[in-house]
Amino acid sequence: MAQAEDKGEENHVLLVAFSAQGHINPMLRLGKRLTAKGVHVALATTEIARHRILKSSSTDAKAAYLVAGIKLLFFSDGLSLDYDRKTNLDLYMDSLGKHGPSNLSALIKEHYTSPKKLLCLVTNPFVPWVSDVAAEYNIPCAMLWIQPCALYAIYYRCFNKLSAFPTLTDPDMVVELPGLPSMEKEDLPSFVLPNNPFGSFPKLFSELFRGMEKFKWVLGNSFYELEKHVIDSMCELYPIRPIGPLVPPTLLGLDQELEDASVDMWKSDETCIEWLTQQPPCSVVYVSFGSIVVLPAKQMEAIATALKNAKRPFLWVVKPPEFPTPDGAGQLPLGFLEETKDQGQVVRWSPQTRVLSHPAVACFITHCGWNSMLETICSGIPLIAYPQWTDQPTNAKLIVDVFKIGVRIKKEVDGNMSSEVIEKCIEEVMVGPMAEQLRKTAMALKAKARIAVQAGGSSDENIRLFVEEITSDSREKDDSPKVGNLSHEGQDKVRDKDV
Numbered sequence: 001m002a003q004a005e006d007k008g009e010e011n012h013v014l015l016v017a018f019s020a021q022g023h024i025n026p027m028l029r030l031g032k033r034l035t036a037k038g039v040h041v042a043l044a045t046t047e048i049a050r051h052r053i054l055k056s057s058s059t060d061a062k063a064a065y066l067v068a069g070i071k072l073l074f075f076s077d078g079l080s081l082d083y084d085r086k087t088n089l090d091l092y093m094d095s096l097g098k099h100g101p102s103n104l105s106a107l108i109k110e111h112y113t114s115p116k117k118l119l120c121l122v123t124n125p126f127v128p129w130v131s132d133v134a135a136e137y138n139i140p141c142a143m144l145w146i147q148p149c150a151l152y153a154i155y156y157r158c159f160n161k162l163s164a165f166p167t168l169t170d171p172d173m174v175v176e177l178p179g180l181p182s183m184e185k186e187d188l189p190s191f192v193l194p195n196n197p198f199g200s201f202p203k204l205f206s207e208l209f210r211g212m213e214k215f216k217w218v219l220g221n222s223f224y225e226l227e228k229h230v231i232d233s234m235c236e237l238y239p240i241r242p243i244g245p246l247v248p249p250t251l252l253g254l255d256q257e258l259e260d261a262s263v264d265m266w267k268s269d270e271t272c273i274e275w276l277t278q279q280p281p282c283s284v285v286y287v288s289f290g291s292i293v294v295l296p297a298k299q300m301e302a303i304a305t306a307l308k309n310a311k312r313p314f315l316w317v318v319k320p321p322e323f324p325t326p327d328g329a330g331q332l333p334l335g336f337l338e339e340t341k342d343q344g345q346v347v348r349w350s351p352q353t354r355v356l357s358h359p360a361v362a363c364f365i366t367h368c369g370w371n372s373m374l375e376t377i378c379s380g381i382p383l384i385a386y387p388q389w390t391d392q393p394t395n396a397k398l399i400v401d402v403f404k405i406g407v408r409i410k411k412e413v414d415g416n417m418s419s420e421v422i423e424k425c426i427e428e429v430m431v432g433p434m435a436e437q438l439r440k441t442a443m444a445l446k447a448k449a450r451i452a453v454q455a456g457g458s459s460d461e462n463i464r465l466f467v468e469e470i471t472s473d474s475r476e477k478d479d480s481p482k483v484g485n486l487s488h489e490g491q492d493k494v495r496d497k498d499v
């Protein structure tokens with residue numbers, strides 16, 4: 001690899017991402033939008049990401065270091081490559097927090113002849129210590145918030161103790177926040193509940209949200225028209241500027257931009273596209289729980305039974321667990337593949353954005369990861385929500401009560417889902433007046449997403465403003481906080497132009 005990345009050129013931005021696929025890709029797409037506005041961009045993440053990208057044979061070795069003109073750089077999180085990070089999340093996050101700062105700092109020294117040439121570091125919320133590395137070099141720092149702006153507002157208010165949240169003595173309280181519907185405990189992010197098992201998460205986020213002044217800008221992977229009430233509600237506190245949706249350009253109708261900026265950590269099975277092509281329009285139920293969630297065997301069984309009984313074509317992504325367990329978690333019930341061979345397809349990993357935009361696909365049963373939700377919004381199809389942890393319960397609430405583009409699978413008292421309820425949800429989004437209404441709303445949101453990212457749209461304007469500020473910032477050496485959002489007036493102007 002080249003010793004120095006800057007080759008004497010000016011206007012560099014370094015993005016730093018946590019090593020999940022759903023974290024790196026929105027960062028890379030932000031990088032591409034910055035590149036389009038004349039900024040040089042590189043992305044740093046941890047070695048485990050390089051290992052996964054190289055293992056996924058759909059990406060060749062060269063592509064693992066250069067994605068759409070963005071150079072990828074890697075640093076160590078202090079753990080060996082075969083360490084089971086998923087089972088030991090708290091230890092993993094601790095190790096990353098301990099070793100990340102010095103390793104990233106060394107990476108900056110190694111790759112930039114003068115760190116002062118960096119206009120800005122952009123970090124994501126799971127590596128908040130990046131702002132300290134930025135401060136060490138006197139470089140301004142921005143955060144890309146990669147979940148809905150609603151989650152930003154909830155965490156900000158929770159960790160700054162601005163609103164009441166459930167406690168051990170009052171675990172069932174309903175949370176009321178500006179710009180959001182009333183939220184019960186099953187609608188809140190799992191990390192703010194008193195029974196959250198991940199001890200280090202509240203620590204990480206409470207430090208982050210109580211020290212927000214370290215970030216001169218907060219950018220959000222969302223768009224104003226999608227979440228305007230909650231975005232407006234944060235204007236007086238610590239504004240967030242939506243610059244998304246950061247999804248592949250083909251999903252946004254930006255066909256002049258052919259190349260997507262993203263990496264694959266798993267090789268996708270393209271045969272399912274041929275299979276989709278043989279299915280009737282708007283007939284297929286797509287099912288996926290993303291890259292991290294592994295469903296217990298009982299829940300796998302409930303889905304399997306519901307899909308069989310629904311008697312509709314289905315495409316189900318069953319990603320084999322990286323560290324299999326003896327209780328059968330994440331595995332298909334015996335005989336299922338044989339029984340359904342004429343009805344559906346099971347793949348280990350799908351080309352999801354191609355699937356969602358395929359005319360044969362009718363709806364999506366999802367864990368409600370935010371990237372999957374944005375991709376679905378941009379494809380204009382309804383969702384069936386089955387959230388698991390982190391932001392997903394709140395994302396499900398948004399789908400049903402704010403965006404109104406889907407239904408949610410209600411859990412039984414034992415926390416599991418019944419196959420009858422799943423089957424009923426499938427019928428609800430496929431046929432009848434409710435299905436029609438959901439589809440109409442979904443199509444309208446898709447149109448708004450496209451407008452937001454086109455030249456002069458709300459997200460495009462926010463990117464332009466950000467680039468203007470980071471570049472003038474470096475010229476003027478102005479250190480005053482730049483947390484201002486587009487003014488309401490500005491937002492209105494952009495909206496008026498859209499309609």
Ligand SMILES: O=c1c(-c2ccc(O)cc2)coc2cc(O[C@@H]3O[C@H](CO)[C@@H](O)[C@H](O)[C@H]3O)cc(O)c12
Pocket residue numbers: 020022023089090093126146147198199200201202204290292368369370371389390391392
């Ligand atoms: O919270 C975590 C932690 C974590 C952090 C601190 C700690 O003490 C313990 C665990 C690790 O990996 C994640 C990975 C995620 O991926 C995915 O990221 C998308 C964008 O944020 C989401 O929308 C999807 O729901 C999600 O699965 C989302 C997360 O919220 C996390």
Ligand SMILES: O=c1ccn([C@@H]2O[C@H](COP(=O)(O)OP(=O)(O)O)[C@@H](O)[C@H]2O)c(=O)[nH]1
Pocket residue numbers: 020021022023025268288289290291292293317348349350351352353368369370371372373375
């Ligand atoms: O079979 C699959 C399942 C998921 N994805 C992609 O993986 C990402 C998942 O991100 P998300 O935030 O939805 O969930 P996570 O996997 O981080 O929980 C999305 O961009 C999906 O398009 C994919 O390409 N193929």
